[in-house]
Amino acid sequence: MRNPHVADADLARKAASGDGEAFGALVDRHAPAVRRAALALLGNEPDADDAAQDGLLAAWRAIGRYDEARPFRPWLMRIVLNAARDLRRRAVVRRADELSPTLPAGGAGPDRETDRALIREKVAAALAGLPERQRLAVTMFDADGYPHAEIAEALGVPEGTVRSDVFHARRALRAALGSLLEDMR
Amino acid sequence: MTNSFDSGPDAALGRLLRDTLEPAHHAAFVGRIGARIRAEARETAWDILAGWARPGMAAAAAAALALALWLTQSAGRQAEIVTIADAVESSVPAQLLAGGADAGTEAVLAAMVGDR
Numbered sequence: 001m002r003n004p005h006v007a008d009a010d011l012a013r014k015a016a017s018g019d020g021e022a023f024g025a026l027v028d029r030h031a032p033a034v035r036r037a038a039l040a041l042l043g044n045e046p047d048a049d050d051a052a053q054d055g056l057l058a059a060w061r062a063i064g065r066y067d068e069a070r071p072f073r074p075w076l077m078r079i080v081l082n083a084a085r086d087l088r089r090r091a092v093v094r095r096a097d098e099l100s101p102t103l104p105a106g107g108a109g110p111d112r113e114t115d116r117a118l119i120r121e122k123v124a125a126a127l128a129g130l131p132e133r134q135r136l137a138v139t140m141f142d143a144d145g146y147p148h149a150e151i152a153e154a155l156g157v158p159e160g161t162v163r164s165d166v167f168h169a170r171r172a173l174r175a176a177l178g179s180l181l182e183d184m185r
Numbered sequence: 186m187t188n189s190f191d192s193g194p195d196a197a198l199g200r201l202l203r204d205t206l207e208p209a210h211h212a213a214f215v216g217r218i219g220a221r222i223r224a225e226a227r228e229t230a231w232d233i234l235a236g237w238a239r240p241g242m243a244a245a246a247a248a249a250l251a252l253a254l255w256l257t258q259s260a261g262r263q264a265e266i267v268t269i270a271d272a273v274e275s276s277v278p279a280q281l282l283a284g285g286a287d288a289g290t291e292a293v294l295a296a297m298v299g300d301r
Contacts, residue, residue: 020222027218035208049214056218060225116204123205142194143202173198184197 008072015063023060030073031056033144034080040139041084041132051087055080073146074153081136081154119180126176130169137162138169 006025014022034055039048059079066075127135133155140146140154141162148166152159174181208214 018226020219020226023222024215024219028215031211031215031218032208035214036203036206039206039208045209049208052214053218053221057221057225060222119201120205123201127202127205138198139202139206142199143206145194145199170195170198177198177201180201181197184200 009068012063012066012072013068015060016066020060023063026072026076027056030076033073033140033146034077036139036143037077037136038080038084040127040135041081042088043128047087048084051084052080054087055083058083071150071153074150077140077146077150077154078156122180123173123177126173129176130172133157133161134165134169134172137165138173141166142170 008026008029011022011026015026031052035048035052038051038055039045042048042051056076056079059076062079066072127139130138136155137151140151141148146154148159148162151162151166155162157165
């Protein structure tokens with residue numbers, strides 16, 4: 001069921017008939033993007049994961065209402081973002097003044113890890129300075145490769161608004177992270 | 186560096202964003218969701234059974250009541266088939282009585298055949 005060539009719509013159809021494994025394959029496929037978006041929205045990883053989990057379970061319960069004629073990713077993303085906003089509204093979000101960078105992965109030496117942590121802090125601070133919708137749009141577009149149309153559907157705004165948000169977010173991030181980005185090119 | 190509205194994803198920016206917003210422990214997260222889905226599926230099955238239980242018991246009670254009524258009426262009809270008056274009006278008892286204590290099988294059979 002983890003076959004990447006099986007289309008989302010096929011897996012969603014199986015999931016709608018009660019196949020939990022098929023829905024698990026969809027979770028495996030899309031969890032990184034929805035967790036990333038939830039983190040971009042909420043600013044800390046524990047809340048982001050709670051929201052992503054709530055959203056994914058809500059999607060499982062609502063999978064029978066998914067319209068196969070439409071792309072699956074924005075449908076799922078919209079549910080997860082709604083769960084993240086609900087979590088924030090219930091005021092249970094842990095205090096986070098800025099995006100906390102995730103723990104460094106093992107393997108690299110301490111100096112390299114320190115550098116990576118500093119880079120992440122700088123990127124997180126630059127992201128936190130963006131308006132919420134720009135933060136989500138640029139994350140979905142540049143980090144996860146969503147097309148403008150799918151981002152528009154997930155965020156519930158016109159496609160032109162997404163293009164504008166991505167443009168302005170990129171300009172702000174490039175201004176804040178110029179030297180870092182140049183090093184990476 | 187690209188600034189166009191319509192350009193594709195910026196690879197360097199995308200890499201920085203992914204590295205900063207990297208979700209940790211992917212397999213554990215997916216496993217947790219899978220476990221919740223399985224648990225919910227089990228709960229749902231029990232909910233369905235519980236939902237069926239009440240109307241099921243009501244239907245069984247109604248069926249038992251209907252069966253009891255039918256049996257009662259059926260027994261009443263059976264009782265009506267051979268009434269005391271029928272038995273008295275029949276010639277069989279008289280013939281049997283006439284046969285006295287020695288009335289044998291022949292007397293019983295003769296009385297029955299003769300009665301038809």
